Amino acid sequence: MTSLSTVAETPAAELDQAVADLVDGARTWSELPLSARRTLLARTHATIDSAAAQWAEAAIVAKNTPRGPLEGEEWMSGPYATLSGFGAILGTLDKLLADKSPLDGITSGTAPGGRTTFRMLPSNLAEFNLFNGFTADLWLEPGISAQQARAQAGLGAIRAGENGGVGLVLGAGNISAIGPLDVLYELVAHNRACVLKNNPTFAGLTDAFTAAFAPLIEANLLRIVNGGAETGAYLTTHPGIEHVHITGSGATHDAIVWGGSDKSGDPVLDKPITSELGGVSPIIVVPGEWTEADLRYQAEHVATQRLHNGGHNCIAGQALILARDWDQREEFLTVLREVLDTLPARDPWYPGTEAKLAAAAESYPGAENHAGRVLIEVDATTSQDLLRTEYFGPVLGFTTLPGTGIEFLRAAVDFANTELDGTLGASLIVAPADRKKMGATFDEAIADLRYGTIGINVWSAIGFLLPAASWGAYPGNTLAEVGSGIGIVHNAHLVEGVERSVVTGPFRPFPRSVLAGELALSPKPGWFVTARSARETARQLTNYAAAPSWLKMPAIFAAAFRA
Numbered sequence: 001m002t003s004l005s006t007v008a009e010t011p012a013a014e015l016d017q018a019v020a021d022l023v024d025g026a027r028t029w030s031e032l033p034l035s036a037r038r039t040l041l042a043r044t045h046a047t048i049d050s051a052a053a054q055w056a057e058a059a060i061v062a063k064n065t066p067r068g069p070l071e072g073e074e075w076m077s078g079p080y081a082t083l084s085g086f087g088a089i090l091g092t093l094d095k096l097l098a099d100k101s102p103l104d105g106i107t108s109g110t111a112p113g114g115r116t117t118f119r120m121l122p123s124n125l126a127e128f129n130l131f132n133g134f135t136a137d138l139w140l141e142p143g144i145s146a147q148q149a150r151a152q153a154g155l156g157a158i159r160a161g162e163n164g165g166v167g168l169v170l171g172a173g174n175i176s177a178i179g180p181l182d183v184l185y186e187l188v189a190h191n192r193a194c195v196l197k198n199n200p201t202f203a204g205l206t207d208a209f210t211a212a213f214a215p216l217i218e219a220n221l222l223r224i225v226n227g228g229a230e231t232g233a234y235l236t237t238h239p240g241i242e243h244v245h246i247t248g249s250g251a252t253h254d255a256i257v258w259g260g261s262d263k264s265g266d267p268v269l270d271k272p273i274t275s276e277l278g279g280v281s282p283i284i285v286v287p288g289e290w291t292e293a294d295l296r297y298q299a300e301h302v303a304t305q306r307l308h309n310g311g312h313n314c315i316a317g318q319a320l321i322l323a324r325d326w327d328q329r330e331e332f333l334t335v336l337r338e339v340l341d342t343l344p345a346r347d348p349w350y351p352g353t354e355a356k357l358a359a360a361a362e363s364y365p366g367a368e369n370h371a372g373r374v375l376i377e378v379d380a381t382t383s384q385d386l387l388r389t390e391y392f393g394p395v396l397g398f399t400t401l402p403g404t405g406i407e408f409l410r411a412a413v414d415f416a417n418t419e420l421d422g423t424l425g426a427s428l429i430v431a432p433a434d435r436k437k438m439g440a441t442f443d444e445a446i447a448d449l450r451y452g453t454i455g456i457n458v459w460s461a462i463g464f465l466l467p468a469a470s471w472g473a474y475p476g477n478t479l480a481e482v483g484s485g486i487g488i489v490h491n492a493h494l495v496e497g498v499e500r501s502v503v504t505g506p507f508r509p510f511p512r513s514v515l516a517g518e519l520a521l522s523p524k525p526g527w528f529v530t531a532r533s534a535r536e537t538a539r540q541l542t543n544y545a546a547a548p549s550w551l552k553m554p555a556i557f558a559a560a561f562r563a
Contacts, residue, residue, distance in 0.1 A: 007200040009227040012234060015195075018223035019240035022166040022193040025220025030163035030191060037157075038093040041188075043215040045086040049546035051212035052079035056542075058205045059176045063310070063349045070346070072526060072534030073309055074176070075542050081177035081465050082184075082212075083545035088467035088492035089188055093157060102153040102493040108146035109137070112440075112447040115499065116140045116149060120468035126548060130556065133506040133513065133520025134458065136469050144497045155189040155494040164191035165242035168235050172247035173199030174312045174350060175464075178276075180213065182245055183222060185489040192243060193221045195235060199248075200228055201351065232256075236269065244273040245487075247314070249390075253277055253482055263480045273479075274487030276472055278314030278390050279422015281305075281460065284412045286430035287326030287404050293512060295328065298429055299336040300530045302396075303343065305427060305459045307373065307529050311394035312350040315425045315453075315461040319387060321415060323408045324400035333398070340370035343529060347372075353393040360386070360395045380415060388421045406438045406445065413449045422484035423474035425460030426451040431507050432518055446502065450474045452484065458505030462527065467492040469501035510561075524563040533562035 029037070048055075052075075059065070059074040092102040109117040121136035122128040140149055156162060167186045171179030179196050186192040198206065203226045216222040225231060236244055236256050246253060253275050254261055259268040283302055290298070305317030322329050348354070360374055361367060363385040368375040373394040378384045386397040401411045409430075416426055426449055435442050446454060452473045453463035463469045470491045473484035488498055506513045506520035513520040524530070526537035536559040544552045 007203045007226055007228060009230045010225045015225065015231070015234055015238070018195055018225060019166055019238055021220045022195065022223060023240060026163055026165055026191070026193040028219070029187070029193065029221060030161055034093060034097055034157065038090060038097065040215055040219060041086060041093070042090055044213060045083065045090065045546075047214050048079060048083055048086065048212045051208050052083070052542055052546070055079045055176065055205065055208040055212055058208045059202075062202055062204045064347070066344065066346055069532055069534040070529070072531070072536070072538035075535070075538035076465065076527060077309070078176040079212075080538060080542040080545055082180050083542060084465065085177075085181045085184055085467040085490065085492065087545060087548070089184060092493055096154060096157055101150040103150045103495065106493065108149075111137075111139055112444045114142040115447070116144055116146045118146075118149070118493075118495070120493070120501075121466055121503075123468065126550070129553065131522065133518065133522045134504065136463065136466050136501060136503045138468070138470060138493075138495060138498060139500045139502060140495070141475070141497045141499045149495055149497065152496045153494055155496070156191040157188055157494055159191065162191045165193075166240055167192040167194045167243040167245060168238075168241045169194050169196045170232060170244065170246040170248065171196055171199050171202065172314075173201035174309060174314070176202060176205060178247050180209070182247065182489050183216075185491070186243075186245065187216075187221060189491070189494055190243070194223075195241070196222060196224050197232055197235060198224065198226050200226070242271055244269070244271060245275065246273065247276045250277050250482055253485075257479050267479060275482060275485035276314065276424070276489070277422070277482060277485040278392070279424050279484045280318045280387055280390055280420045281315055281422070281424060282319045282321055282412070282416040282420055282426045283317040284321045284409070284416065284426070284428045285323070285332070286409055286428065286434055287323040287328070288431040288434040290328055290332075290431065294431070294508065295332050295335045296339075297509065297524070299332065299339045300528055301429065301459070302336060303339045304527065304529045305461070306396040307343065307346075307394055308461070308527065310346050310348055310350065312348070312353070312392055313461060314390070314392075315464065316392075317427055317459070318391065318395065318397060319416075319420055320396060320398035321412045322398060322400050323404055324402050325404050325408070329400070337368070337370055337375065339530070340373045340375065343371065343373075345371060348393050350392065356391045356393050357395065359389070360391055380419070387419050390421065405434070406441045409438070409442070409445045413445050417448070417450050423451050423477075424472075424484040425453040425455065425463065427455040427458070427460045429457060429507075432516075452488070452500050454500065454502045456502065456504040457507045458503050459527070460503065462505075463501045463503050464490070466501075466503065469503065470498045471501075475499060523561045526560060526563060528563065531563040533559045537563065
């Protein structure tokens with residue numbers, strides 16, 4: 001793992017030259033026909049593939065990821081996610097080059113509140129097979145028709161001659177695909193060349209990134225720099241930088257925008273900023289009659305949402321919301337404790353985690369310790385640090401609310417909307433029979449849940465891996481009350497007026513899914529922290545994303561069904 005104290009600041013002269021080069025690159029990009037842009041991005045897709053193993057290994061070393069199945073996390077959240085993102089953008093440009101809307105061939109639907117939706121997954125037969133039982137819908141803001149959305153889709157790709165100037169992407173330090181995918185969206189959706197400032201934790205990925213994105217660097221559309229606060233401050237105030245995008249904490253956002261926590265005056269930042277800032281994500285469990293296998297599988301599901309990447313995720317589930325009147329509540333918690341106790345040890349690697357864990361211990365002296373994973377029961381009726389503080393580590397809280405069925409779900413939605421910090425993502429677990437009983441009221445409750453990505457029987461973080469989905473906070477935040485951030489990224493079909501994404505998965509893995517009446521053939525997902533074949537599954541998916549082919553699917557399935 002890179003020591004933050006060993007990451008040198010980039011000299012000002014070097015930063016000035018980088019911005020000057022990018023000014024030229026942005027001008028050239030604005031003059032390129034769409035076909036030439038596609039060619040350049042296709043070349044970059046190929047170099048990402050060539051650098052994929054180097055990239056994954058560098059991320060494993062940076063995080064001290066345990067060797068074995070958990071290596072799959074770095075393949076999945078690094079080169080796989082990035083190859084998928086670039087591939088989806090290439091598909092969108094192909095449609096535009098054929099004089100079609102990026103939404104051509106995408107089925108539209110409706111959601112409560114006068115919302116139009118588009119079914120982004122599956123969008124073809126290959127996706128239907130690869131992600132069988134999973135769906136993803138893009139929800140638009142109320143009042144936008146499907147016809148209007150199809151006509152307007154394209155963002156910067158259809159604004160011929162637009163020069164978006166030079167942007168600064170302040171990369172995340174926890175997931176290695178975040179910065180590169182933000183750069184891609186800035187380039188295609190906003191016609192901006194970018195400085196990507198690596199978070200110091202990822203300084204060791206510089207060589208892999210330089211190889212992966214060589215065509216963009218050669219075209220003066222990307223510069224990758226390292227450094228700490230000094231380098232970041234120099235770039236955010238640089239007169240040649242016209243826009244800033246940050247993935248990080250609210251405190252860092254406020255330091256950039258306001259110069260600190262005092263927001264009484266005018267912002268000190270003199271340029272637009274977009275952001276993804278995390279928060280306290282809920283996991284809502286709708287009570288039902290579950291089998292022992294259901295209890296175990298969903299306990300592993302909850303543990304994954306907290307402990308993936310060592311718990312260092314902005315979208316990690318932190319607030320588990322259970323029904324007080326659920327007959328199996330204590331049984332479920334017992335199984336969850338067993339899962340936490342038996343997972344292989346993993347030391348926290350993200351800087352500052354020790355202080356966060358110490359703060360949790362101080363606030364909750366009665367917290368349970370399960371092999372280094374902290375489990376805390378909190379009272380939903382009183383103000384709680386756990387509900388307002390993103391611990392960004394292996395800390396999971398649980399609370400209870402009264403009711404069952406739709407009564408409980410409505411209470412949980414209201415609690416998440418009003419008591420938890422942030423609106424990035426929310427997850428919900430519900431058995432198919434219990435969802436069916438609620439009928440249209442279930443859909444209405446989901447519409448009332450104000451989060452940028454909602455996962456139903458799937459961790460909301462999986463929306464990050466789906467390039468056609470949107471990624472970002474629920475709209476409505478401001479610079480002064482920024483919450484989980486402002487704006488979205490990914491959105492590979494370049495759709496205007498996006499409100500959120502809703503991803504749905506099967507309640508049970510195959511074959512139990514089919515035996516219980518679910519039409520879903522997917523096994524235990526490779527992102528589960530208990531998936532034994534996660535490394536090989538992620539490698540095979542990365543190979544597929546580099547050059548999709550039906551001939552590659554058997555190897556993916558062979559690995560996935562060993563999970």
